[in-house]
Every structure is written in C-alpha cells, then in structure tokens.
Amino acid sequence: MHDATPLIATIVGGLVLAFIFGAIAHRLRLPVLAGYLVAGVVAGPFTPGYVADAHLAQELADLGVILLMFGVGLHFSLKDLLSVKAISIPGAAVQMAVATGLGMALGAFLGWPLAQGFVFGLALSVASTVVLLRAMEERRLLDSDRGRIAVGWLIVEDLAMVLALVLLPAIGGFLGGEQAGASASIGALLETVAWTIGKVTLFVALMLIVGKRAIPWVLQAVSASGSRELFRLAVLAMALGIAFGAAHLFDVSFELGAFFAGMMMGESKLSQRAAEETLPLRDAFAVLFFVSIGMLFNPHVLVEQPWVVLAACLIIIVGKSVAAFAIVRAFGRPPKTALTIATSLAQIGEFSFILAGLGVSLGLLSEQARDILLAAAIVSILVNPLLFAVLDRWIARHEADVPDDGPSIAGHTVLVGYGRVGRRVLAELQASGTRTLVIESDEDAVRELRGTSEVELVVGNAAVAAVLDEANLAGARALIVAVSDPFEGGQVVRAARALRPDLPIVARAHSQECVAHLDGLGASNVIYGEQELAHSMFAAVRAPVDHAGH
Numbered sequence: 158m159h160d161a162t163p164l165i166a167t168i169v170g171g172l173v174l175a176f177i178f179g180a181i182a183h184r185l186r187l188p189v190l191a192g193y194l195v196a197g198v199v200a201g202p203f204t205p206g207y208v209a210d211a212h213l214a215q216e217l218a219d220l221g222v223i224l225l226m227f228g229v230g231l232h233f234s235l236k237d238l239l240s241v242k243a244i245s246i247p248g249a250a251v252q253m254a255v256a257t258g259l260g261m262a263l264g265a266f267l268g269w270p271l272a273q274g275f276v277f278g279l280a281l282s283v284a285s286t287v288v289l290l291r292a293m294e295e296r297r298l299l300d301s302d303r304g305r306i307a308v309g310w311l312i313v314e315d316l317a318m319v320l321a322l323v324l325l326p327a328i329g330g331f332l333g334g335e336q337a338g339a340s341a342s343i344g345a346l347l348e349t350v351a352w353t354i355g356k357v358t359l360f361v362a363l364m365l366i367v368g369k370r371a372i373p374w375v376l377q378a379v380s381a382s383g384s385r386e387l388f389r390l391a392v393l394a395m396a397l398g399i400a401f402g403a404a405h406l407f408d409v410s411f412e413l414g415a416f417f418a419g420m421m422m423g424e425s426k427l428s429q430r431a432a433e434e435t436l437p438l439r440d441a442f443a444v445l446f447f448v449s450i451g452m453l454f455n456p457h458v459l460v461e462q463p464w465v466v467l468a469a470c471l472i473i474i475v476g477k478s479v480a481a482f483a484i485v486r487a488f489g490r491p492p493k494t495a496l497t498i499a500t501s502l503a504q505i506g507e508f509s510f511i512l513a514g515l516g517v518s519l520g521l522l523s524e525q526a527r528d529i530l531l532a533a534a535i536v537s538i539l540v541n542p543l544l545f546a547v548l549d550r551w552i553a554r555h556e557a558d559v560p561d562d563g564p565s566i567a568g569h570t571v572l573v574g575y576g577r578v579g580r581r582v583l584a585e586l587q588a589s590g591t592r593t594l595v596i597e598s599d600e601d602a603v604r605e606l607r608g609t610s611e612v613e614l615v616v617g618n619a620a621v622a623a624v625l626d627e628a629n630l631a632g633a634r635a636l637i638v639a640v641s642d643p644f645e646g647g648q649v650v651r652a653a654r655a656l657r658p659d660l661p662i663v664a665r666a667h668s669q670e671c672v673a674h675l676d677g678l679g680a681s682n683v684i685y686g687e688q689e690l691a692h693s694m695f696a697a698v699r700a701p702v703d704h705a706g707h
Contacts, residue, residue: 197451
C-alpha cells in the first residue's frame with residue numbers, strides 16, 4: 158500500500174473527523190460547527206494523536222472561502238452592492254474603528270506596546286466570511302435587504318483588510334515592529350497606499366468592463382457544447398482562476414476576486430446552474446475551513462489567560478454588536494435589520510488569522526496575543542449560531558406579521574415556502590377556496606405576499622416552534638412544505654411532527670434519498686418531482702391509445 162501523501166491525509170483526516178464530531182454535535186443538539194472545530198483541535202499539534210498538516214489545511218480552507226464568495230457573487234448584482242453603499246461603507250468603517258479602539262484599550266490595560274494593541278484590535282474588528290454567509294444562507298437572507306447590507310458591509314471590511322495587509326509592513330517601522338521597515342518614510346508610505354488603491358481600482362474596472370462581457374459569453378459558449386462536465390470545469394476554472402489572478406496580479410484578496418468573478422457570471426442566464434455545480438465542492442471545503450481554525454487553537458491559553466480571552470470575546474460579541482446595532486439604527490433601519498447585522502458581525506475568522514500571522518512575523522504581535530485571538534475567535538464562532546437562534550425566536554415573537562387573532566385561525570392549510578413551487582401550490586389552494594396561511598422568511602417574497610389581502614402570513618423560519626405556534630399549527634388541517642432544500646424541509650417536518658403527531662404533512666423531494674429522508678422525519682406524503690412528471694408523461698401518451706381502443 159502506498160503511503161498517504163500529506164495532502165490526501167489532510168483532506169481525508171479533516172473530513173472524517175469533521176463528520177464524526179459534527180454528527181456527535183448534531184446528536185447533542187449543538188451547532189455542527191462546534192463539531193468541526195473540535196475535529197480541528199483533535200487534528201492539531203496541541204493534542205496527542207493524529208496531527209494534520211496545518212499549512213495544507215489552511216490552503217484547502219482558502220478554496221472553500223473562494224467558492225463561497227463566488228457563490229455569493231452569483232446572486233449579488235452591482236446594483237445590489239451600490240444600493241447599500243450609503244450604510245455599508247460608513248457602517249463598516251465606524252464599527253472597525255470602535256473594535257480596534259476597544260482592542261487597543263485592552264492592550265493598554267495589559268501593558269502591551271501600542272503596535273501590539275493596534276494589530277490585536279484590528280484583527281478583532283473584521284468578521285468571518287464563512288460564518289456570516291453560512292448563517293445568511295441557512296435563513297435564506299442573502300437576497301433580502303438585511304443580506305445585502307451584511308454582504309456590502311463584508312466587502313467593505315474585505316477592502317479595508319486588503320489595504321491593511323499591504324500597509325502593515327510599510328508602517329511597521331512607525332509602530333515599532335522588529336522586522337518591519339523602520340526606515341520607511343511618510344512619502345514611501347503614501348506611495349504604497351496610492352499604489353495599492355490603484356491596483357484594486359484597476360482590477361474592479363477590468364472586471365466591470367471586460368469581465369462583465371467575457372465571462373457570460375464564455376459560459377454560454379461552453380453550455381452550447383452540451384457537455385455538463387465541461388460546463389462544471391469552466392465554472393470552477395473561472396472562479397478559481399480569477400481569484401488567483403486577482404491576488405497575484407493586483408494584490409486583491411482571493412475572496413474579493415472570487416466575489417467579482419461570481420458577480421460578473423451572474424450577468425449570464427446560466428448563473429443558477431453555475432451555482433448548483435459549485436455547491437458540493439463549496440460545502441466540502443467550507444468544512445475544512447472550520448477544521449483548520451480548530452487546528453490553530455492552543456487550549457493552554459484558556460488556563461493561562463482566561464480573563465484576557467473573556468475580555469477579547471466581549472469585544473467581539475458585545476462591543477462590535479452594540480456598535481453595529483447603533484450604526485444601523487442611526488440610518489433609520491428597523492430593529493430586526495439592526496439586530497441581524499449586529500449578530501452577523503459578532504464573530505471573527507480568516508482575515509483575523511492572516512493579520513495575526515503577519516503581525517507575529519513582523520514582530521508587532523506576540524505569540525501569546527495571537528493565541529488569545531485564536532481562542533476568542535473560536536468562542537465567537539461557537540456562540541454565533543446560538544445568538545442567531547435567540548434572534549430567530551425574537552423575530553418570530555415580535556415581528557411575525559399575523560392578524561391580532563392569529564392563534565384563533567383554524568381549519569386552515571399552512572404552506573411553508575413561497576418559491577416557484579409554493580406560488581403554484583398557493584394558486585391551487587386559493588382556487589379551491591382553501592383558507593391558507595403562508596410561512597416565509599425571504600423579504601422579497603414577504604413584500605409580494607403582503608400585497609395580497611387574501612393571504613395570511615407569518616414571517617419567520619418555519620423550523621422554529623415559536624413560528625409554527627404563530628401559524629396555529631395546532632388548529633391547522635394540513636401542512637405543505639414547499640421549500641426546495643431537503644434538509645431545510647426536513648427540519649420543518651421534524652418540528653411540525655413534534656407539535657402535531659396527527660397532522661397530515663406533504664413535502665417535496667428531488668430524489669429517492671430525499672423521499673426516504675423526509676419519510677423518516679415524519680412526512681405523511683412526499684411528492685417526488687421526477688416520478689410525478691413520469692406519471693404525467695405516461696398518462697399523456699396513454700390517453701390517446703385508450704381513446705382509440707374504445
């Protein structure tokens with residue numbers, strides 16, 4: 158048997174451990190992210206047993222971030238980005254300044270040098286792309302106003318960190334770094350700033366002028382070949398190639414390059430197909446991202462510096478959140494939007510680690526401060542899903558748009574999901590005179606439904622018991638789960654079955670495996686789309702034959 162290479166060992170070990178501990182976390186009703194992080198700690202150098210290659214794990218994690226940002230770009234137009242610039246640009250700038258200031262204050266209290274406090278605070282100020290986008294995708298918020306603000310905010314932070322990573326070596330001398338260029342002049346510093354901004358501007362211009370036309374054209378041409386394999390390869394080649402080229406030719410981050418590649422590909426009518434083709438790889442490498450974070454964690458810091466770790470966590474979870482909430486409210490946005498943005502930003506991730514590593518190499522940040530930063534990052538990532546769960550319950554309780562006598566509604570059918578299938582189901586229900594209540598969380602769909610006086614509506618995540626209570630599931634005659642994601646649909650089926658063991662539940666599926674999954678969770682009837690289509694086609698062919706026979 159051939160010895161496993163470090164690359165194969167890292168991928169296999171990371172995914173296997175992530176699956177084991179993720180399944181355990183799910184069984185214990187904890188966020189699966191907790192399991193992925195524990196898997197990283199187990200595979201890391203600070204615990205006995207198997208040790209994965211941390212450098213390779215980080216590079217694999219970078220692929221996940223690239224594909225994730227590419228997927229976001231596919232659903233995010235330039236118009237969307239510009240529509241939130243008035244709040245995202247000043248909001249991100251002020252929030253980063255507040256978090257950096259709090260980090261510097263903590264450093265001054267601990268007697269750290271000014272440079273160390275500055276780098277530490279800056280690392281606390283930027284949120285993780287992966288964590289934020291996973292939370293948004295789980296709640297189908299990326300296409301909503303809240304999602305657009307969050308993504309716009311993220312892009313501004315990304316640009317700020319690109320600038321910071323380029324400028325840190327240049328200003329290290331002014332800050333007192335041991336390895337930085339101490340002889341750097343103000344003129345050289347300004348030249349570096351101008352050069353960096355110029356390269357970023359050139360990249361953006363190139364994508365808007367050339368990429369906007371060339372990328373959809375290439376995608377259309379490959380699609381015309383009829384080869385699904387070649388189409389999938391073209392999507393991945395453009396996503397990864399543009400991200401890599403942006404980083405090496407223009408000093409733009411991989412994430413920003415991938416985002417613009419996706420946004421330009423989104424101009425094509427084939428963007429939805431491109432998103433579906435990259436989804437499996439994106440999810441697999443996103444798991445490796447969390448494993449790589451766990452590998453960096455040194456548990457000893459929790460024993461040696463517990464109060465400092467707690468203080469850093471409070472800056473991330475409380476300080477940043479309060480600042481973001483105040484900023485969003487100051488722009489006149491509703492509390493729901495402000496709380497969503499605040500919760501989204503109450504964590505740190507990949508850019509923080511990159512900045513911390515650079516700070517250590519420049520002598521601006523001690524290894525102990527880096528370990529404190531990593532510990533605080535892991536705690537914030539673990540706490541973030543819990544904060545979102547609390548937020549979901551708050552929104553369901555205070556923001557659900559139901560009539561004052563909502564719980565008294567009875568004998569109705571509850572429809573979950575107002576997408577392509579949900580719209581058709583609702584039309585059939587209305588045509589038959591069936592009283593229907595729709596549960597939906599997407600803000601664009603909610604706006605459309607609110608314009609229809611005949612439809613009663615509950616806004617929220619149907620997998621949350623409080624939302625089902627608002628829809629008076631106890632008095633409903635049936636539940637139709639029309640969401641496309643089988644796992645999301647499964648969560649709704651499980652929650653509904655726990656509340657109403659006798660309720661007829663109809664769900665949709667895309668495969669026999671999904672049928673078995675939903676059946677196992679308690680669905681009364683699962684409609685398998687391809688099977689129903691086959692029956693209809695057979696019936697359409699058989700009808701003329703039967704007629705001729707008679």
